[in-house]
Amino acid sequence: MSHTPYPSSFYAATANAAPLRHALSSNVETDVCVIGAGYTGLSTALFLLEHGFRVVVLEAAKVGFGASGRNGGQIVNSYSRDLDTVERSAGSDAARLIGAMAFEGGQIIRERVKQYDINCDLKNGGVFAAMNSKQMRHLEAQKILWERYGYRQLQMLDQSDIRDVVACERYIGGMLDQGGGHIHPLNLALGEAAAVESLGGIIYEQSPAIRIDRGANPRVHTKHGEVRAKFVVVAGNAYLGNLVPELAAKSMPCGTQVVATEPLTAELAAALLPQDYCVEDCNYLLDYFRLSADKRLIYGGGVVYGARDPADIESIIRPKMLKTFPQLCDIKIDFAWTGNFLMTLSRLPQVGRLDGNLYYSQGCSGHGVTYTHIAGKVIAEALRGQAERFDAFAGLPHYPFPGGQRFSAPLSALGALYYSLRDRIGF
Numbered sequence: 001m002s003h004t005p006y007p008s009s010f011y012a013a014t015a016n017a018a019p020l021r022h023a024l025s026s027n028v029e030t031d032v033c034v035i036g037a038g039y040t041g042l043s044t045a046l047f048l049l050e051h052g053f054r055v056v057v058l059e060a061a062k063v064g065f066g067a068s069g070r071n072g073g074q075i076v077n078s079y080s081r082d083l084d085t086v087e088r089s090a091g092s093d094a095a096r097l098i099g100a101m102a103f104e105g106g107q108i109i110r111e112r113v114k115q116y117d118i119n120c121d122l123k124n125g126g127v128f129a130a131m132n133s134k135q136m137r138h139l140e141a142q143k144i145l146w147e148r149y150g151y152r153q154l155q156m157l158d159q160s161d162i163r164d165v166v167a168c169e170r171y172i173g174g175m176l177d178q179g180g181g182h183i184h185p186l187n188l189a190l191g192e193a194a195a196v197e198s199l200g201g202i203i204y205e206q207s208p209a210i211r212i213d214r215g216a217n218p219r220v221h222t223k224h225g226e227v228r229a230k231f232v233v234v235a236g237n238a239y240l241g242n243l244v245p246e247l248a249a250k251s252m253p254c255g256t257q258v259v260a261t262e263p264l265t266a267e268l269a270a271a272l273l274p275q276d277y278c279v280e281d282c283n284y285l286l287d288y289f290r291l292s293a294d295k296r297l298i299y300g301g302g303v304v305y306g307a308r309d310p311a312d313i314e315s316i317i318r319p320k321m322l323k324t325f326p327q328l329c330d331i332k333i334d335f336a337w338t339g340n341f342l343m344t345l346s347r348l349p350q351v352g353r354l355d356g357n358l359y360y361s362q363g364c365s366g367h368g369v370t371y372t373h374i375a376g377k378v379i380a381e382a383l384r385g386q387a388e389r390f391d392a393f394a395g396l397p398h399y400p401f402p403g404g405q406r407f408s409a410p411l412s413a414l415g416a417l418y419y420s421l422r423d424r425i426g427f
Contacts, residue, residue, distance in 0.1 A: 003206055004061035009337035010260035010296065011069055011186035013310040015396040016119060016188050018063065019197075024225035025297045030056040032383065033220045033227040035243070036235035037208045038068035039368065040361050042192040043108070044233050049199035051384060056227050058210035058220060060113060062190030065180020066239045067368060068159065070339030072258060072288045072300045074278045075109060075181040080347040080365035080398040089346065090396055099149040101378070104118065105370025106179055108326045116198070118191030121293040125277035126180020129162065129171040135282040139175040153178040166279050167272050168324050172322060176194050182278040182290045185369065207244055209236075231383055234360040237368075238340035244360065248352060250398045251363045257313045258300035260292065260323065260335040261328065266399055269295040272325060287320050297321070297328065303366075341366050344398055351375065351393035361384070361393075 006012035032048055037059035045055045059065070079086070083102060087095040113122050130136040143154045157165065157174040165176070193203055204222075212232060213219040220227045234244055238253040264272070269291055273279070278290035287301035299321040310316055313336035322329055326389045344350055344363035349371055351361045359382065361375040375393075382390035 001265070004065070006062055006065060006069065006186075007260075007337055007339075008335070009070055010298065010335040011184060013291045013335065014184070014294075016145070016187050016190050018193070021063070021203055021205040022204040024058065024222050024227070027226045027228070028056060028202075028337070029228045030054045030202075031229060032056070032231045032233060033229040034216075034233045034235055035057065035220065036060075036237065036239070037189075037193060037203055037205070038235065038237065039062045039189060039192070039372035040067050040237065040375050041233065041235035042189060043373045044197060044235060044379045045196045045201050045272060045376075046112070046192060046199070047377050047380035048383065049196060049201050051380065053383070055118060055196070055201040056229070057196065057203040058209050058222060058227065059203060059205045060236075060239065063193040063203065063207050064186045066237060067339050067341045068189045068372070069186035070258070070337060071185050071341075071369060072290070073182045073185045073298065073369075074108045074126060074280065074288055074290065075183065075369055076280065076367060077106060077151070077179055077370060078146070078179060078365035078367075079349065079371060082142060083149060085346075086348065086396075089348065090392065094392040094395050096119070097389055098243060101374050101389065102146075104377075105373040106181065108373040109183070109370070112192060112195065112373075113188070116191060116195040118188060118195070120187040121184040121192055122181060123276055123278075124178065124181045125275060126177045127157070127162070127165055127174050127277050127279045129166065129168075129174040129279050129281045131170055131281060131283065132172065135174050138282060139173075148316065151179070152279050165273070165275050165277055167274075167327070170324060171281070175274065180278065183369075184293065197355065206387075208256075212243065212358070213324060214358060216357075218355075230357065232358045233379055234358065234362070237362045237364070238342040241360065244358075246354065247350070247360060247362060247402050251342050251344050254343045254366070255304035255308060255309065255338045255340050256300055256366065257302055257304070257317050257336070257338050258298060259314060259317045259333045261297045261299075262334045264295045264331065264333045266295060266299065268327075269297075272297065272327075289321070289324070296334070297325070297331075299324075304338070310355065313338055341368060345400070346396070348396050348398075350395060350398050351378070351390065351396070353382070353394070
């Protein structure tokens with residue numbers, strides 16, 4: 001039987017111990033079959049189990065194999081497109097519901113960490129860093145917007161303030177979100193998987209779903225087994241492939257690259273990020289960075305449209321890192337990896353149901369750590385008959401990428417080039 005291991009990354013190298021999980025090799029029956037053991041699938045499974053459902057999770061590789069175990073590890077509130085976009089797209093009633101959920105994902109993560117004693121190096125505090133006056137104006141407007149939805153954990157940073165947060169001369173100011181933060185993302189996924197199993201949920205690894213027989217009593221097939229269920233939840237995101245063809249046309253896998261340095265001295269780490277906050281800049285193609293628990297700088301950025309793996313990740317990210325922190329010119333990169341996320345044309349998540357009993361959530365568009373935890377909660381609510389919040393997301397309009405699957409990646413790359421040029425000139 002084929003075995004797909006974790007890709008080489010800092011997170012895989014420092015993952016907490018996890019039990020051996022077998023592949024599905026028989027026919028089983030359950031209430032809900034969840035496809036994908038990333039954050040969306042694990043969050044859904046955990047909320048369902050807490051309300052008495054029987055749950056089986058099918059994972060094509062290993063828990064947290066995809067974006068959930070490879071991302072930058074930053075807890076960032078709201079969505080990839082902010083609440084003003086939601087207001088224009090969804091109307092006032094849906095925007096009110098979606099806006100109220102924009103700050104819930106980080107709370108769910110913290111509750112899970114506490115309730116299930118998950119060791120994932122949770123730290124509080126995240127900073128949006130502005131590189132020009134236009135970006136500062138955007139952050140000031142964002143603070144007003146978020147506060148209009150009742151969120152009160154934001155603090156504007158002037159040029160002097162941000163020097164106390166990050167040792168970088170590129171930024172003229174920023175905004176601190178005390179409700180943001182950072183984690184070891186793979187260890188969060190592994191901890192949530194352990195919580196699922198502690199409540200009687202079953203996770204099969206190395207068990208890719210190859211076909212779904214839809215209908216009143218759906219069946220999900222793997223190579224060596226079958227799950228019969230009342231409901232199916234599709235949570236494969238960028239790694240779903242063409243299992244559900246209706247979902248493939250309106251989304252596009254994209255890759256992002258991350259590096260981790262060798263461990264820094266305590267003095268250098270404290271000089272770079274004195275408050276141990278995570279940071280992301282305000283560019284369209286943004287950079288993001290933070291310190292790990294063992295004082296490495298984890299630095300990521302850029303997007304590869306179409307999700308191909310670059311041949312030399314370090315050559316892409318190291319120049320970005322040194323532009324931010326030239327004092328690291330002699331520091332070695334120990335790990336470099338890539339991971340795929342799923343992007344939608346609107347940059348807002350796709351949520352819905354097919355055939356009445358097949359539910360899905362996908363397309364976090366690079367903003368998934370918090371959103372996926374909300375998604376699991378609203379899907380579980382919908383399966384329990386409380387679908388108001390689910391339907392608010394499901395009502396968001398989504399369209400195919402221009403050019404279809406063949407030309408969507410190059411056309412999106414051209415669009416990104418336009419916005420990156422605007423970032424450079426501050427327009």
